Amino acid sequence: MPELPEVAYQKKYANATILHKKIVKVETGDKKIYQSAKSGFEETLKGNQFTGSQRLGKYLFLNLEKNGVLVVHFGMTGELEYYQHEEIPKYAQLTLTFEDHARVSFTCPRKFGKLYLAESLAEFQKENNLGIDALALKKDEFLEILKDKTGTIKGLLMNQKLIAGIGNLYADEVLFQAKIHPVTKVDQLSEKEKAGIFKEIEKVLELVKEARIEGTKLPKTYITTARKKAADCPRNNGKIEQIKVSGRTTYFCPTCQEEKT
DNA sequence: GCAGCTGTTAGTGG
DNA sequence: CCCACTAACAGCTG
Numbered sequence: 186m187p188e189l190p191e192v193a194y195q196k197k198y199a200n201a202t203i204l205h206k207k208i209v210k211v212e213t214g215d216k217k218i219y220q221s222a223k224s225g226f227e228e229t230l231k232g233n234q235f236t237g238s239q240r241l242g243k244y245l246f247l248n249l250e251k252n253g254v255l256v257v258h259f260g261m262t263g264e265l266e267y268y269q270h271e272e273i274p275k276y277a278q279l280t281l282t283f284e285d286h287a288r289v290s291f292t293c294p295r296k297f298g299k300l301y302l303a304e305s306l307a308e309f310q311k312e313n314n315l316g317i318d319a320l321a322l323k324k325d326e327f328l329e330i331l332k333d334k335t336g337t338i339k340g341l342l343m344n345q346k347l348i349a350g351i352g353n354l355y356a357d358e359v360l361f362q363a364k365i366h367p368v369t370k371v372d373q374l375s376e377k378e379k380a381g382i383f384k385e386i387e388k389v390l391e392l393v394k395e396a397r398i399e400g401t402k403l404p405k406t407y408i409t410t411a412r413k414k415a416a417d418c419p420r421n422n423g424k425i426e427q428i429k430v431s432g433r434t435t436y437f438c439p440t441c442q443e444e445k446t
Numbered sequence: 447g448c449a450g451c452t453g454t455t456a457g458t459g460g
Numbered sequence: 461c462c463c464a465c466t467a468a469c470a471g472c473t474g
Contacts, residue, residue, distance in 0.1 A: 187452045217469085243453080261453045262471080276471085295470045297453055336463050345454085354452050432465055434451075 187243055187259050189319055189350030190393040195257075195265055196240045197398055199247060199289075202267035204235050206283040214278035218293065220301045229302055230255070230281060239306050241318050242349025246306045253304045260297025266290045319350035320390055327383045331371050338374065338382065339367040340431035351386070353433045354409055355393060359385045360437065361408040361419075366444040367430045367437050373445050412436050 211230045213223045229252050239246040245257040257263070266274050267289045273280050277290035279300060291298065303309040317326055330347050341347060342356040351359070360367050363385040365378055374382070396403055403410050406419045413436075414427045422440035429435060 191452080258453080260469095261451070263453095293470095294472075295451095295453090297469065299454085334462085340463075352452055429465085431463085 187261055187263075188352040188355050189240075189243060189390055190355070190397045192240055192243050192245055192259060192350075193394045194397040195245055195259065196238050198265055198267070199235070199238050199245065202265075202287075203247075203281075203283070203289050204237065206285060206287070207234050208232065208281045209284050210280075210282035212273070212277075212280040212282075215296055217296060218278045218291075218298055218300055220299055225302060226255075226279070226300065229253075241306055241310055242315055242345055243352070244309070244315070244349075246303075246309070253302060254306065254309070256299075256301040256303050256309055257291060258299040258301075260293060260295060260299065262295045263291060263293040263298035266292055314346045316345060316347040316349045319348050319386055320394075322348060322383075322386065324380070324383050327386075328379060331374070331379060334371040336371060337368045337430055338365060338371055339433075339435060341371055342382075342386075343431060343433070348386075350390070353435075354412070355389055357412075357436050358389050358393075358407055358409050360442060362389055364441050364443075366439075366442040367428075367435050369445055408436055408438070 208230050211227045213219065213226060216223060219226060234250045235247045236250050237248045243258060247255040247257065249255060267287065269287050274290050274292050276292045276294040278293045278298065279291040280288055282288050334341055339356050339360060342351045342359060343353065359382060363381045365382060393403060408419055411417065411419055411425055416425045418425055418438040418441060420441055422438055425436050426439050427434060427436055
């Protein structure tokens, strides 16, 4: 459930299900999910309740009535599951039972998810060197981030310390929409191209976020729907190609996204 | 059986 | 220090 739009959906899901209910039981799973002692989570959560939520990049912050926030990172396969029945879902790594007997589990088959306790979003952001949330980013901040960078634009977009929230899928989508080749060096981009990329960050993330929340499909004009080698370009400009950029599988259209020489 | 995958991190090397 | 690449994590899918 990982990039910004999917986490935004999880935030909405949490708001609709688990707020303002006293937690009466805490069951923890694999130690590797917990970024501090499990006993601390049990002590903090039991008898407590969630009062609201916030999101920064791919992190969800569940505000507690007392003692700060529970921070959730979904890894590649994490999600929240709210339910009324007895049996705990497979791969549950944290299960909270509320006083009305409803429950929520953080499930995470691949165990790449992480749970933290923190004082606040601001403290967590500072502590973990997280960049500006991709949907809160202003154009002048984006241009400032690009300044003096020498790497590929795709690598930069995925760097959570610079911009928080964009992962492999939507980095590809932003660059496809902006018609920029993913290996383009940041210092080779024109002002117009930088402006175009900035605009597409907003457009793509807002659109995908709404689609995730509404449960609707992405437009056929999106390369995300054609993430296959030799798929047809959504603009009918030939075949999609697959390469590696910054260690991640990258799909792009060599016709729409011309490489600079 | 094997490779690849929406995520992050540590280690290596240019 | 910046950047690219690899491996590792663990389960599922094709």
